[in-house]
Amino acid sequence: MATLRILTEEGVHRIHEATLELLANTGVKVGESRVRQILLRNGCRDLGSELLGIPRELVAETMLRPQAPLVLQGTDPGRSLTLDGSACYLQNFGSVSVVVDLDSGDLRDATYRDAVDMARLLDALPHCHHAGPLVLPVDMHPRKAKLAAAVATLLYTGKPVSLGAVSDAQEAELCVEMSRVVSSPERPIGRISISPISPMTFPTDICEAIHVAAVSGLPLLGLPCPIRSMGAPLFLAGALLGQNTENLAFGVMARLVNPEVKLMHTSRIGTPHMRTGAKAGADPDVGVAGACMAQMARYYGLPSNVYGMDTGALVSDAQAGLEKAANTLRPMLAGADQISGLGQLGGGLVASFVQAVVDDDIFSFLSHHLQALTVEPGTLDLAGFRRVVGEGESFIIQEATLEALNAGDVWTPGRISAPGSWDEWAADGRKTAHDRARKFARDLLASDPVRYRDDHQEAALNAIVEAA
Amino acid sequence: MSQALSRLHDAVCNGSFRGIEGLVQEALDAGHTALQILNLALAKGLEEAGARFERGEYFLPNLMMAAKAMSTAMAVIQGRLATEGAAQVSGGTFVIGTIQGDIHSIGKEIVAAMLEASGFRVIDLGVDVKPHLFVERAVEHSADIIGISALMTTTMTHQQKVIEILKERGLRDRFKVIVGGAPVTASWAQRIGADDFATDAVSGVRKARRFVER
Numbered sequence: 001m002a003t004l005r006i007l008t009e010e011g012v013h014r015i016h017e018a019t020l021e022l023l024a025n026t027g028v029k030v031g032e033s034r035v036r037q038i039l040l041r042n043g044c045r046d047l048g049s050e051l052l053g054i055p056r057e058l059v060a061e062t063m064l065r066p067q068a069p070l071v072l073q074g075t076d077p078g079r080s081l082t083l084d085g086s087a088c089y090l091q092n093f094g095s096v097s098v099v100v101d102l103d104s105g106d107l108r109d110a111t112y113r114d115a116v117d118m119a120r121l122l123d124a125l126p127h128c129h130h131a132g133p134l135v136l137p138v139d140m141h142p143r144k145a146k147l148a149a150a151v152a153t154l155l156y157t158g159k160p161v162s163l164g165a166v167s168d169a170q171e172a173e174l175c176v177e178m179s180r181v182v183s184s185p186e187r188p189i190g191r192i193s194i195s196p197i198s199p200m201t202f203p204t205d206i207c208e209a210i211h212v213a214a215v216s217g218l219p220l221l222g223l224p225c226p227i228r229s230m231g232a233p234l235f236l237a238g239a240l241l242g243q244n245t246e247n248l249a250f251g252v253m254a255r256l257v258n259p260e261v262k263l264m265h266t267s268r269i270g271t272p273h274m275r276t277g278a279k280a281g282a283d284p285d286v287g288v289a290g291a292c293m294a295q296m297a298r299y300y301g302l303p304s305n306v307y308g309m310d311t312g313a314l315v316s317d318a319q320a321g322l323e324k325a326a327n328t329l330r331p332m333l334a335g336a337d338q339i340s341g342l343g344q345l346g347g348g349l350v351a352s353f354v355q356a357v358v359d360d361d362i363f364s365f366l367s368h369h370l371q372a373l374t375v376e377p378g379t380l381d382l383a384g385f386r387r388v389v390g391e392g393e394s395f396i397i398q399e400a401t402l403e404a405l406n407a408g409d410v411w412t413p414g415r416i417s418a419p420g421s422w423d424e425w426a427a428d429g430r431k432t433a434h435d436r437a438r439k440f441a442r443d444l445l446a447s448d449p450v451r452y453r454d455d456h457q458e459a460a461l462n463a464i465v466e467a468a
Numbered sequence: 469m470s471q472a473l474s475r476l477h478d479a480v481c482n483g484s485f486r487g488i489e490g491l492v493q494e495a496l497d498a499g500h501t502a503l504q505i506l507n508l509a510l511a512k513g514l515e516e517a518g519a520r521f522e523r524g525e526y527f528l529p530n531l532m533m534a535a536k537a538m539s540t541a542m543a544v545i546q547g548r549l550a551t552e553g554a555a556q557v558s559g560g561t562f563v564i565g566t567i568q569g570d571i572h573s574i575g576k577e578i579v580a581a582m583l584e585a586s587g588f589r590v591i592d593l594g595v596d597v598k599p600h601l602f603v604e605r606a607v608e609h610s611a612d613i614i615g616i617s618a619l620m621t622t623t624m625t626h627q628q629k630v631i632e633i634l635k636e637r638g639l640r641d642r643f644k645v646i647v648g649g650a651p652v653t654a655s656w657a658q659r660i661g662a663d664d665f666a667t668d669a670v671s672g673v674r675k676a677r678r679f680v681e682r
Contacts, residue, residue: 394574396529396532397483397485397532397533397536401529402527402529405529420668423653423654423655423667424667424671427654
């Protein structure tokens with residue numbers, strides 16, 4: 001439940017009105033494609049230079065109507081997620097081509113084995129609710145790498161999955177095919193992400209991918225990633241406007257192809273380092289932007305999926321902990337449905353097994369901040385006071401103590417928390433949170449893998465990769 | 469196992485201490501001896517609770533409630549056990565108390581309850597216990613371990629006195645001494661000549677077990 005508002009109601013309204021103005025009069029660049037033809041048939045104006053003006057009536061008709069709660073199906077039904085605003089879920093970052101080696105701590109190219117290992121780790125982390133390909137293997141043909149990483153995810157996790165970000169119709173078709181291998185008609189598994197180019201550019205291949213993905217009926221994640229001062233204004237308000245406009249343009253296109261398609265409202269706003277131009281991972285505006293777009297999402301009746309666990313840190317250190325926690329807490333409190341970023345370092349350019357474990361714990365800790373405080377006779381525990389003060393019992397053996405524990409009223413220290421006292425810690429070799437996270441990952445990967453597909457499904461999925 | 473013993477076992481394991489006296493009476497009425505009740509229901513129930521705690525399935529309150537159920541049930545059959553001439557099986561005898569000048573009892577009681585849950589015979593001397601009493605009660609009960617609790621830095625200095633008395637009376641080698649409490653550290657324990665220290669109940673019980681298993 002949202003308890004934090006950064007944008008005032010007037011601020012939300014102004015962003016919405018400016019979005020309609022941009023869509024209608026400045027327009028969106030749409031490459032020649034089936035989507036462009038559909039937009040023209042539905043009243044969009046050709047403004048020249050590939051620009052199409054999307055009239056506000058068309059935005060209202062396609063986007064200003066309620067969407068039923070989005071259910072992201074897991075292979076394990078108990079791990080499916082219903083995005084109805086009642087909880088905040090975590091997902092991993094995606095498609096990173098270098099990884100911090102779990103043994104040496106050095107940076108190296110990601111391999112298919114890493115894709116498998118990462119999928120297994122994500123499956124085992126209790127607060128990573130939604131898994132996708134965190135690494136992009138570079139030990140295979142680039143055309144196959146994305147799909148192979150998605151296959152690794154499908155093979156080794158029972159959670160709801162992202163099939164990755166597609167760039168053209170063929171990739172979208174292959175992802176849809178992979179989803180069919182593992183889905184039943186009632187429970188479609190997999191979400192497809194598609195990134196237009198900021199500012200407001202939808203090339204032909206992206207439009208065709210949107211068409212294929214929307215027809216499939218799978219949930220779609222439009223992922224515009226505006227970089228301030230490059231793909232959007234440097235003013236954060238202007239960057240929010242850019243993100244919002246691209247989100248709505250994506251939504252209009254997808255809903256014209258398939259009115260029933262389920263969408264999410266996203267925030268992937270980045271800030272460059274203003275001396276070098278490189279993406280600045282250490283950016284408190286990641287959290288602010290995520291919180292604002294969660295508010296905009298509610299305005300449109302859509303679930304939100306925003307950045308949060310972003311950091312510029314290159315190792316799992318205090319900088320990483322601070323930046324990730326601070327940037328996650330704000331959108332969480334603002335009611336974001338999903339927060340992305342688990343497992344990444346270096347502004348999203350580095351994948352890390354250790355950081356994935358650490359991020360899982362950070363999210364667990366932060367989630368406790370969302371818990372509603374219930375003040376009622378049972379939680380005030382007057383009966384407990386009577387028995388302890390009046391009858392000499394102890395609070396620790398009161399039934400209410402167990403009820404509070406079972407209700408999650410007390411946060412349970414996670415995997416990276418320091419155990420016991422200084423002396424015990426010193427006697428145990430002065431292990432750091434990093435050491436404990438690494439041990440968890442190592443132990444997990446040394447155990448027998450849990451497989452979620454049968455031989456027939458695995459063969460079918462591998463055949464799809466080979467066909468790419 | 470009969471239904472009566474099974475219910476009693478589950479009550480201990482689940483920490484359902486309120487009304488457990490009635491279940492004990494039912495088991496007695498069904499013809500079970502006090503020794504059968506102890507060995508087949510209570511001890512097994514507590515053992516299972518301990519195992520669940522070790523596996524991370526139980527929290528400390530679960531274990532404390534199981535220990536409370538055990539002690540409540542034991543109070544009913546204690547007299548009969550003596551009549552039946554049954555010797556209780558024990559993992560060792562542990563004399564425990566909060567040191568002189570300190571009236572904090574909760575931490576010490578948690579340790580005592582967990583020791584009982586782990587099979588120790590626990591002699592709880594209470595709070596504000598004079599140093600010489602630790603020694604005298606340990607001798608009286610043929611204890612294996614003496615546990616001295618202190619919550620305050622101003623009272624933990626009295627822990628040293630117990631060890632001095634043991635040395636004066638030539639008893640130092642007869643008992644293991646564990647000091648505990650929030651301000652107690654390894655270096656403090658070493659400085660005063662204690663055998664070990666514990667900052668929480670779980671580590672205290674683990675260390676006590678090590679001493680009696682040697």
